Amino acid sequence: MPLYQDEGVVLRTAKLGEADRIITLLTRDHGKIRAVAKGVRRTKSRFGGRLEPFMRVDVLVAEGRSLDVISQAESISAYAGPICADYAAYTAANVIAETADKLVAGEHERMTMQYRLVLGALNALAKHAHDPNAIGDSYVMRALAIAGWTPRLRACVVCGDPIDAGKAWYFSIPAGGVMCSADHTPESTPMSWNALCQMQALVDGDWGGAGHSSADRRNPPIGGKMG
Template sequence: MQYRDRGVVLRTIKLGEADRIVTIITASNGKVRAVAKGARRTRSRLGGLIEPLRHVDLQMYRGRGELDIVTGAVTLDRWPEVREDLERLGKAMTLAEAVDQSVHDRGDDPVPYQMLVGALGRLDQADSDMLVPAFLLRLLSHEGTAPMLDGCVMATGCEGAAIVAFDPALGGVTCETHRRGRPMSPDALALLRSVAAGQVNAALEAPTGPHAREAAAAISRMWEYHMDRRLRSADLLDS
């Protein structure tokens, strides 16, 4: 069956001597794994189009096997500012890896695709320390595993107690009375609450500093707890 869709290439791996297997998050078909035949040949036009972090309009063929076949592609966006800046490139790779980890093959949920295209477009325009943690938090929320940030997860016996820590195993923040997890400052908590409330632009415009890094570390721990694996691309940002 032939079909057409838009998608962002998340990653590629070699297949045989000339082909590639590409993983793509699409607008209408969820996460798709497909073979790009001949993509590694020097003269292959397809090979230059099917590469990580490229937004493409795809012609695909779905057969009986697990892998579809890419029959054609046209570039929609390649986000040049992201590619020319190593810091932004590392963040973009983390966004793509997060989508790859959290989305199952196939499906018809357009939100991860829409989120990734929006985040990469924003990153191409301007960098922000909060872009990756905001994206991860919104993706966790979409998956139904967002941390509790409005009040202590212990719920009872917290009257008047200040929020002072964050514990991914408990699912959110804890107060002075039930202190668990790592310390969290009021400013870092405010950043996370603004993202959770949908005020993403305000969080992205927050100045670079320790509070943004603290918020990012908390969300990374939450992500690793729920996904049970690290975001390897995020390690590049800390190196």
């Protein structure tokens, strides 16, 4: 069987048979992959605890006819320990892993930005860099933005008037952004200026370190304008 090497983060695991697990990984070069880890549930597994959710690992994978098979796994960063020790961080990490799993639909398609974003978010959670909920929310907004779902927060989606602090503004999920009081639709909800600034900060959020991605350039911070 042909082998490939990659690094990735474990998004989730599922039991298979007596002692095996199917591991879903988001990898740097192969996008999302699902691969069998044989014997991983045995006490003396050669994988040890390295294929648990949120672990970052270097893997050697054999291409199989239906499912790939993990032949080696080495731990790179121990994000999982500090994350699992903190309930709020653990909850946020689950949201992050679930979102990444759903947003990256296809397997074996390289998704470098999504990968770096997941790494940045887990790294921030492990270091307790910010409030775990804020990291989780920020991750979701940015992951959606990378996938092409950026909410328009700087101008009315109908008339294009730029938003400013002096007027009432509404937010519509189906319309994908902000609406002025003249154009707002019945399903839209009023948004305070503070809430709009908060949303913008979430979209632009940066946790430092591994969190950098080209989303930062696409959505330059507008703190100066909105402050």
